[in-house]
Amino acid sequence: MALEFELQKYSKDIKLKGGKKCKLRPLCKEDEKAFHTFFLAVPESERMFIKHRVTEKQVIRDWCRNIDLGRNLPLLAVMDGKIVGDATLHQQLGGWKRHIGRVSVLVHPKYRGRGLARALVGEIVSIARHLGLEKVEAEFIGEQEAAIKMFALLGFSNLVRMEDYVKDMQAISHDYVLMGLDLKTDEEYAGMG
Numbered sequence: 767m768a769l770e771f772e773l774q775k776y777s778k779d780i781k782l783k784g785g786k787k788c789k790l791r792p793l794c795k796e797d798e799k800a801f802h803t804f805f806l807a808v809p810e811s812e813r814m815f816i817k818h819r820v821t822e823k824q825v826i827r828d829w830c831r832n833i834d835l836g837r838n839l840p841l842l843a844v845m846d847g848k849i850v851g852d853a854t855l856h857q858q859l860g861g862w863k864r865h866i867g868r869v870s871v872l873v874h875p876k877y878r879g880r881g882l883a884r885a886l887v888g889e890i891v892s893i894a895r896h897l898g899l900e901k902v903e904a905e906f907i908g909e910q911e912a913a914i915k916m917f918a919l920l921g922f923s924n925l926v927r928m929e930d931y932v933k934d935m936q937a938i939s940h941d942y943v944l945m946g947l948d949l950k951t952d953e954e955y956a957g958m959g
């Protein structure tokens with residue numbers, strides 16, 4: 767299976783800006799405590815924009831006990847035994863969006879600016895391509911400017927922006943931004959080279 771083949775590539779060591787090494791690997795059931803600790807490090811102002819109540823232990827426990835990498839593939843960045851980043855590939859496995867993967871990313875505030883998100887999202891895009899997905903998309907709250915900029919640098923383009931369309935965890939409305947990357951087009955270019 768394509769997914770099993772992709773997963774065999776991990777764990778993988780990468781070098782960050784500044785020279786430190788970091789390990790990339792998928793989430794496993796033993797990560798419950800470390801994954802919860804990772805989310806607790808995210809400031810409240812940012813956590814409001816996360817779709818799930820990640821400070822609640824039960825939420826993380828459910829994720830770690832019901833791992834289905836074919837549906838949600840969380841690729842973790844681990845440094846000194848600590849989870850410092852996560853990029854997840856979400857797949858629909860049927861329906862209108864079965865050819866589109868969704869990517870989300872979060873980096874521990876103390877480990878930002880070292881190229882971690884760039885590396886994680888790059889890996890997820892590569893996995894998506896090898897799995898035969900045709901597109902990847904990413905969703906944002908309008909204020910997530912750093913993330914929007916970063917995805918643009920990785921080749922994603924703005925697909926839509928809808929004013930005051932979504933509500934954060936405190937029920938405040940925000941713009942919704944959808945970005946996307948066409949993997950097929952990329953592949954055609956690659957084939958021409």
Ligand SMILES: CC(C)(COP(=O)(O)OP(=O)(O)OC[C@H]1O[C@@H](n2cnc3c(N)ncnc32)[C@H](O)[C@@H]1OP(=O)(O)O)[C@@H](O)C(=O)NCCC(=O)NCCS
Nearest residue numbers: 870871872873878879880881882883884910912913915916
């Ligand atoms: C956005 C986020 C993932 C970036 O993580 P990071 O590991 O610091 O990003 P990187 O170091 O890989 O930066 C990649 C590029 O993005 C740009 N970038 C990253 N953070 C930025 C910031 N705060 N302001 C402006 N540009 C920024 C940089 O230009 C960088 O390019 P460079 O490598 O040429 O310098 C991180 O700030 C985060 O977790 N934010 C909260 C969660 C979020 O918004 N997720 C997106 C929803 S899917």
